[in-house]
Amino acid sequence: xxxxxxxxxxxxxxxxxxxxxxxxxxxxxxxxxxxxxxxxxxxxxxxxxxxxxxxxxxxxxxxxxxxxxxxxxxxxxxxxxxxxxxxxxxxxxxxxxxxxxxxxxxxxxxxxxxxxxxxxxxxxxxxxxxxxxxxxxxxxxxxxxxxxxxxxxxxxxxxxxxxxxxxxxxxxxxxxxxxxxxxxxxxxxxxxxxxxxxxxxxxxxxxxxxxxxxxxxxx
Amino acid sequence: xxxxxxxxxxxxxxxxxxxxxxxxxxxxxxxxxxxxxxxxxxxxxxxxxxxxxxxxxxxxxxxxxxxxxxxxxxxxxxxxxxxxxxxxxxxxxxxxxxxxxxxxxxxxxxxxxxxxxxxxxxxxxxxxxxxxxxxxxxxxxxxxxxxxxxxxxxxxxxxxxxxxxxxxxxxxxxxxxxxxxxxxxxxxxxxxxxxxxxxxxxxxxxxxxxxxxxxxxxxxxxxxxxxxxxxxxxxxxxxxxxxxxxxxxxxxxxxxxxxxxxxx
Ligand SMILES: Nc1ncnc2c1ncn2[C@@H]1O[C@H](COP(=O)(O)OP(=O)(O)O)[C@@H](O)[C@H]1O
Ligand SMILES: [Mg+2]
Numbered sequence: 302x303x304x305x306x307x308x309x310x311x312x313x314x315x316x317x318x319x320x321x322x323x324x325x326x327x328x329x330x331x332x333x334x335x336x337x338x339x340x341x342x343x344x345x346x347x348x349x350x351x352x353x354x355x356x357x358x359x360x361x362x363x364x365x366x367x368x369x370x371x372x373x374x375x376x377x378x379x380x381x382x383x384x385x386x387x388x389x390x391x392x393x394x395x396x397x398x399x400x401x402x403x404x405x406x407x408x409x410x411x412x413x414x415x416x417x418x419x420x421x422x423x424x425x426x427x428x429x430x431x432x433x434x435x436x437x438x439x440x441x442x443x444x445x446x447x448x449x450x451x452x453x454x455x456x457x458x459x460x461x462x463x464x465x466x467x468x469x470x471x472x473x474x475x476x477x478x479x480x481x482x483x484x485x486x487x488x489x490x491x492x493x494x495x496x497x498x499x500x501x502x503x504x505x506x507x508x509x510x511x512x513x514x515x516x517x518x519x520x
Numbered sequence: 521x522x523x524x525x526x527x528x529x530x531x532x533x534x535x536x537x538x539x540x541x542x543x544x545x546x547x548x549x550x551x552x553x554x555x556x557x558x559x560x561x562x563x564x565x566x567x568x569x570x571x572x573x574x575x576x577x578x579x580x581x582x583x584x585x586x587x588x589x590x591x592x593x594x595x596x597x598x599x600x601x602x603x604x605x606x607x608x609x610x611x612x613x614x615x616x617x618x619x620x621x622x623x624x625x626x627x628x629x630x631x632x633x634x635x636x637x638x639x640x641x642x643x644x645x646x647x648x649x650x651x652x653x654x655x656x657x658x659x660x661x662x663x664x665x666x667x668x669x670x671x672x673x674x675x676x677x678x679x680x681x682x683x684x685x686x687x688x689x690x691x692x693x694x695x696x697x698x699x700x701x702x703x704x705x706x707x708x709x710x711x712x713x714x715x716x717x718x719x720x721x722x723x724x725x726x727x728x729x730x731x732x733x734x735x736x737x738x739x740x741x742x743x744x745x746x747x748x749x750x751x752x753x754x755x756x757x758x759x760x761x762x763x764x765x766x767x768x769x770x771x772x773x774x775x776x777x778x779x780x781x782x783x784x
Contacts, residue, residue: 311780311781311782313781378740378743379780380739380743380767380768380779380780381767381768381769381770381776381779381780382776382780383780384767384768385768385769512769513768513769514769
């Protein structure tokens with residue numbers, strides 16, 4: 302009987318490593334992009350150019366991840382966990398690029414609507430903090446293949462949704478005198494809520510990669 | 521079997537054609553199959569894959585008692601075809617092999633004409649003669665997707681055909697005796713990619729009328745053509761499931777390592 306040789310060298314592994322390192326690079330950029338835009342909203346400072354640049358880099362990476370994935374599929378016809386890793390990578394790259402895009406939208410708000418916003422600052426700060434943590438956790442869950450942490454991201458999203466809806470109701474009851482403050486505030490929390498959703502998508506892609514199936518929850 | 525089986529419309533009713541029960545096979549004192557259980561579904565393509573030497577050929581050869589001709593071979597367990605144990609000593613082996621045909625790795629046509637190759641089985645089984653036989657030959661060649669290529673040279677030697685055509689001729693020969701099950705043991709391993717693609721598409725079309733069992737060491741082939749896949753390792757069925765499940769999310773680590781090329 303021919304002996305099974307374990308840990309065979311696989312050409313595919315090189316490509317998979319390349320994908321993983323692109324995602325790793327994207328993760329770092331995505332985190333700094335979102336955090337820079339939230340900080341600028343709260344503390345002031347124009348980061349639009351920098352954020353735009355990072356966001357473009359993320360978009361570029363997203364496309365490269367797609368190209369690499371298609372190449373690996375065409376060349377190696379990967380299956381099982383290799384194939385799931387590739388699919389998850391494409392989806393995660395998309396989520397990471399969306400973080401950049403929403404961060405850019407946040408950074409543009411003050412530029413378009415004028416200076417510092419006093420209205421709703423605590424909520425933006427709180428939602429910003431939670432959203433950032435969800436991003437970090439979702440990335441960490443992917444990196445360390447941690448299902449529990451990925452599940453936690455889903456749970457945290459419920460809190461963010463709740464904060465968001467409560468805040469909208471608060472806005473209706475206590476609108477600020479200056480309408481641009483209201484618009485800035487509402488757009489920002491809306492973008493944060495969307496960012497949190499993408500963190501959940503990212504966590505879901507990780508769970509899919511590990512479990513082989515998507516748990517379907519509508520958000 | 522997984523509940524996913526019920527997903528597809530095609531899979532609404534799965535009927536078992538061959539049931540392998542606790543099958544063990546020895547060659548002399550060496551045990552080659554170890555308590556194999558397998559439900560082979562009617563009108564489906566079932567692929568058996570696994571590293572070389574794991575017992576794939578032995579398993580498939582048990583399904584029409586081809587191992588009988590090996591002197592030191594001993595078999596234990598049961599193989600039910602349409603519910604009847606074919607390992608039973610009272611079974612008519614000639615009739616069994618008519619019902620369960622076999623196509624081998626290397627195309628092995630007789631050194632006779634194309635026509636005679638296909639007509640051979642029906643003749644010895646006394647199934648048809650004259651016009652009827654001509655029709656049976658034509659139908660078999662059509663079912664084997666070879667008719668158009670050979671209809672003008674039926675009297676030529678089968679050995680003048682290409683490798684891929686010879687293999688389809690062997691399939692036509694197997695079909696000519698109107699079997700219920702077609703067994704194929706690595707039917708494409710001696711063929712080029714184009715001929716392989718033809719045999720693969722043939723396997724899929726054959727399942728309309730037959731139950732197909734194919735042994736292959738080509739994982740992508742199993743993924744392409746089969747409805748169910750069994751992974752055999754050291755004489756045991758490690759995993760048996762819907763092919764879609766096996767190649768997306770196998771439940772056994774060994775299967776996963778094998779199909780992703782981590783060993784084998
Ligand atoms: N006629 C035989 N006599 C003794 N050993 C055999 C015989 N045929 C096969 N074997 C052994 O049985 C094992 C399984 O063989 P086989 O079924 O041909 O494997 P596979 O088709 O998966 O490559 C191998 O170790 C092989 O050497
Ligand atoms: Mg073999």
